[in-house]
Amino acid sequence: MQRVFVLTGAGVSAESGLGTFRDKDGIWTKINLEDVATPEGFARDPAKVHAFYNARRANLAAAAPNEAHRALARLEAACADTAREFILVTQNVDDLHEQAGSQNVIHMHGELRKIRCERCGVVKPWVEDLALETKCPACTRAGHLRPHVVWFGEMPFEMDRIYDELGMADLFVSIGTSGSVYPAAAFVAFAKGMGTRTVELNLEPSENAHVFAETMYGPASIVVPLFVEQLLGGDTW
Numbered sequence: 001m002q003r004v005f006v007l008t009g010a011g012v013s014a015e016s017g018l019g020t021f022r023d024k025d026g027i028w029t030k031i032n033l034e035d036v037a038t039p040e041g042f043a044r045d046p047a048k049v050h051a052f053y054n055a056r057r058a059n060l061a062a063a064a065p066n067e068a069h070r071a072l073a074r075l076e077a078a079c080a081d082t083a084r085e086f087i088l089v090t091q092n093v094d095d096l097h098e099q100a101g102s103q104n105v106i107h108m109h110g111e112l113r114k115i116r117c118e119r120c121g122v123v124k125p126w127v128e129d130l131a132l133e134t135k136c137p138a139c140t141r142a143g144h145l146r147p148h149v150v151w152f153g154e155m156p157f158e159m160d161r162i163y164d165e166l167g168m169a170d171l172f173v174s175i176g177t178s179g180s181v182y183p184a185a186a187f188v189a190f191a192k193g194m195g196t197r198t199v200e201l202n203l204e205p206s207e208n209a210h211v212f213a214e215t216m217y218g219p220a221s222i223v224v225p226l227f228v229e230q231l232l233g234g235d236t237w
């Protein structure tokens with residue numbers, strides 16, 4: 001086994017205090033996603049969209065990585081030590097993987113701590129609140145900044161690179177994602193079609209649990225360290 005591809009979703013950050021989307025009490029059970037996570041919603045009411053992401057940025061500032069994030073950083077380090085390739089593709093817009101020490105991370109749905117100017121195209125790190133009046137740090141115009149996150153109806157980032165990596169992987173591990181948002185939800189079928197070993201680690205079976213060859217269920221802070229320990233101590237390592 002030479003190449004490890006990990007996909008994560010909101011479940012990996014749930015125990016860090018960041019809400020998931022579709023669970024009971026999930027973000028999309030309380031907030032209309034069309035209002036805050038679509039280009040049309042932003043055009044209709046940008047102040048509402050800014051307020052939503054300002055609140056999420058504040059939640060992130062109060063959050064810390066958990067044992068699942070840390071175990072994935074250990075797995076990446078173990079891969080580096082043994083000349084294996086490791087890539088972590090996350091649907092999460094938080095940076096808890098990086099805070100835990102992960103390095104080769106692709107944020108396919110963007111990053112909460114970055115902003116983008118729709119006028120000049122610049123992408124910049126950003127930790128403060130964003131408002132309609134906020135001026136772009138590059139072109140200095142107000143009214144064109146948006147969170148550097150992918151909304152419904154927009155193309156996720158780096159899909160060519162992601163499919164290249166997925167096509168070469170020997171092991172595909174999906175963690176804390178409901179399997180209901182495409183294209184990420186289709187990765188397991190693609191990996192399986194390539195003959196790749198597929199593993200689901202989740203609180204409960206996801207919508208495409210039946211596609212995975214192996215599954216382990218429980219809180220990410222428990223099952224991810226357990227899986228990593230088993231993998232690193234196993235015959236296939």
Ligand code: OAD
Pocket residue numbers: 008009010011012014015020021022023026037091092109150151152175176177178179180181201202203204205206218219220221
């Ligand atoms: P969901 O909220 O759809 O799914 C979260 C998954 O995590 C569920 O399957 C839960 O069972 C599981 N889960 C919850 N707590 C857990 C825990 N402590 N340990 C392990 N698993 C746990 O979130 P995502 O699948 O990430 O996109 O959602 C995908 C995308 O939909 C998000 O990136 C976001 C959202 O709309 C955009 O905003 C574009």
